Amino acid sequence: MLGTILSLRPKASDWLFSVKTFAASILALYIALAFDFDRPVWAMATVYIVAHPLSGVLASKAIYRVLGTVLGAVAAVVLVPNLVSAPILLSLVLAIWVGGCLFLSRLDRTPRSYVFMLAGYTAAIVGFPCVGDPTAVFATAIARFQEISLGIVCATVVSHTVFPRHIGPVIAARIDGWMGDVAKLADQSFDPQTDAEALQNDRARIAADLGELHGLALHLGYEKSGFSGRTRQLQALQSVVAALLPVLYAIHDRLVALKTEQGDLPDDVKGILAGISAHISAPTHDRARIWQLHREIDAFADRVAGSRDWAGLLQINLANRLHRLIDFHDDCRTLWDGIRAGDVPADVLDRWQESARAGALHRDYDAAFRSGLTAVIATLIVCGFWILSGWPSGATAAMMAAVGSSIMSFLDNPVSALKGFIRYTALAVAVVLVYSLVILPGIDGFALLVMAFAPYFILLGVLMATQQTYGFGLAMLVNVVMILNVDTAYSSDVSLLLGGGIASLAGFGVAAIVTAFVRVVPVDSFIRGLVHANWRDIAGIARGTLNIARMVMIRRLLDRQGLILPRLAMAASQRETLIRVMPEVSIAASLYDLRRIRLFVDPMIRARLDVLLRNIARHFEARFDDFDRAPDPRILSEVDSILRLANDLVDATQRQKLLIPLVALRRMLSKTDAPTLDRMAGQVASTTSLSPRMGEIA
Structure with a gap:
């Protein structure tokens, strides 16, 4: 990471983003201190959590964070007072809430997923510290909502009014x-x-x-740009x-x-x-x-x-x-x-509306379930140790286990990111000790506090403007803010600071270990899972059990191809798998067309099509267990046989409607030869045909 940081050459826009974010965070801290909020640092930290160079991204992220915070706070208010006398049950319910929300978040591949993730770990952040005093849970929930809302308002106002950068x-x-x-x-x-x-x-x-x-x-x-509402x-x-x-x-x-x-x-x-x-x-x-x-x-x-x-x-x-x-x-x-x-024809928009919806994108239920299960297990492990040992900082560790299991869940392998976050948290504790023991004792007044914070926060804020260093910058800023816990009066309790820092490290450590055993799936296996999902859909189309629009189907298959591409750098052996995907889109489209056309063709051809469709479905289903399985040679023979029947049809319209998908399917099944279209020669060919080269493309 040090080499990456030293190689950075920040642009003027990066420095502007950092200064704007710092100004918003200081504004939030000032207002929170002026109104004597319980945890002013929540407002300051929220500014950095929602910060983004693009104003529209920041605003949507902010709104989703407010909604998620409200849902999580309500869950904590309902659960903690009613279950506080049964700590094991309370731990289980809160863990399931965190895991369930994370499961829903991972299924939603839009920015709205932030709502569910926030709802999950906000319940842990509000609920676990109130276990010792359940009567304080409502006040804590209100305080978190107020301070997070304040941070969001400050970040949004500054982003949209001071040199806004629109998406x-x-x-x-x-x-x-x-x-x-x-x-x-x-x-x-x-x-x-x-x-x-x-x-x-x-x-x-x-x-x-x-x-x-x-x-x-x-x-x-x-945001208010030329494309707002589009x-x-x-x-x-x-x-x-x-x-x-x-x-x-x-x-x-x-x-x-x-x-x-x-x-x-x-x-x-x-x-x-x-x-x-x-x-x-x-x-x-x-x-x-x-x-x-x-x-x-x-x-x-x-x-x-x-x-x-x-x-x-x-x-x-x-x-x-x-x-x-x-x-x-x-x-x-x-x-x-x-x-x-600003004037899109309604007929064109309607034609593509269905395939533009989120349902046309791939949903990975297995990865979502593993992410949710990781959060449940990690939270329960820390809670169990907390209950058995009576650890004073156990609430902080439980919170961080829930947070650590959630915030990196969008990565294929969150373990390395969590390890990095642990290292950065340890560095943040060191920075907190310097501020707490050396700098803050000499601070008298808010202006001096701003001057003391400015060099560190502006410099680290620049790192948040670049994708490669975003995680480091965010961790070093948010952890310093939260552990330092600035309030209206200076106080320095080293044991308390170290206890909170160690608890945070422990929570993230447990999250990383559980993630390594439960959540992480090798890249090869992940890519194969995407390919299997395509095969499942193709088999469903062939059998007529997958009832979705043609373009929705194509969009979904292509979306999986888009998910495979960035992962090939870590799984070069799967490049051949990527090459198979586009022909499979053509196979799926041909099967879709044949299933629709079969309703209007001669009964004899319909019967032959039904046999072909069933055999193709069986082939793709069999490949779940045998990834490189070659197709049954009869599949190619069946296609050639139906192609000869269609080629001889007298009805020109019906002939063309059949030939178009059949020719496409024939090309996908075998690129090395041409079909025998003569009826008599075809009968001989069908008895001597070799296994097609479908395995390399299907």
Whole structure:
């Protein structure tokens, strides 16, 4: 950490953030001291806890903290007086409350999760110190609410009035970057020679950004920028960008297959691709050009509509995907232009509204349960030792066990962060001793106190402006504030300070140990869990038991891909797993379409489709126990058989609706050969087909 700190080169905005935060904390402390609040340091510490360089993030975090504090305080007021005579039961109930709230917090992948986490450990902070005097719990709850609210008001007022930095421009810059990334990805996808792994990395990076911005957009309702109140529209835009990724993947795949079949792309295909590329890269949105491109694709589709060979079927599928790409990109540009102008067309917004909701994001129930269980166990262990030993500082240790189990729970492996927090807490105790024994005895008046605090707090506040040093800066500031416990009159009880510091270290230590045994999951296992979740959804789609909208399904699968990407640095062996995910999105979409189309096709084809869907579902379910299981060779044979039946249909509309998902599915099952579409030759092929290479992509 020391090397990271020394290598920092803070910008002027970082120093401004630190000075603003310090000013807000001093304002909160001054008001709390003036009104003789019970714990003025709570107000000061709250300023640093909610501090953020972006005013919208700070405001939303502040509101969620108030709501969580109210819920936790109410829980403590209800539980402590009624259960104080049964300390074991009280400890159990408070521990379950902390764990249950943390479980709900981990399921909510938006900034609102802060409400549940705060509700959990606030009950511990208010409740445990009042075990010896349950009559004080209501006064303690009121005091915590007052002081936290004061800190939040001070932080919010200063952030929004003194050189505010809004989140709207940050999101706008990110979306403009998306538009450039999509244009670049389209150009690369239109070239069959583009390296597949480079394409996959670009798609995965965009998918990862989508998950991050889904949460950032929620903060827009808490600031007055040009994008205030545009959260729903921005989330709909993110859904459209997510929808573009599998379409571009499918186009690239069909172009690769077509070039393999024919040696080169048809001239009209090259012309259409060049036109689409120019349209996507254009600085303005030309709607007349959109209709012209659709007409060119229709002319191309009419030329190949009667094709019966594999190259012709690939082109039928390609035409469909090109239409979809233009439509999705049109919605993308329409939404973005409408958001900037403050007028988003209702029909476009409605089309993407469902897939923009939180239900389209992955929820990790296993990680949430482990986090909650960790908080329960850690809190109970400390409470048990406190009850048996009569430890005077046991309440502080129990509080810190609950807090330590909660605040780092969003990390895959919180242990290293908790270890760091323990080290920083120990350093903070040393700083407190210097202030308490050397500096504060000579302080006479609030002005001198501010001058004594300013160098340390402003310097450490700068570290909070950078992600790499945020944890160190926050720990060194909040722990110094809380342990120093500044009040209206100076008092220095070294034994009390050391007792509180040791108890804090013990609480965090227990939280770290329990986390290491219960919460931590190896990165490889975490990635496999995400892949298993995808397989579970694909099996559910094939069986018809997962009833969600098509774009919600695609968004959820892509969200998991975005979660896999940042973890590959710690699990390089799983890179092949990431490469499988995008084809699985295409498989899921094809199965979704086939399940819907089967209701309107010939009964014989419907029966064959049902067999195919069941076998694919069984394959993905079997892979839960055998990660690299190769599919049953009959699956490829069944697809080829149905493809031949669909290819011979007289009804042109029904034929095309069947061929489009079947061709896509056939390409995902095997990229190394083409199906035999002749009826008689197909009967021989179905008896001699080898196991498909589905294992590498499915």
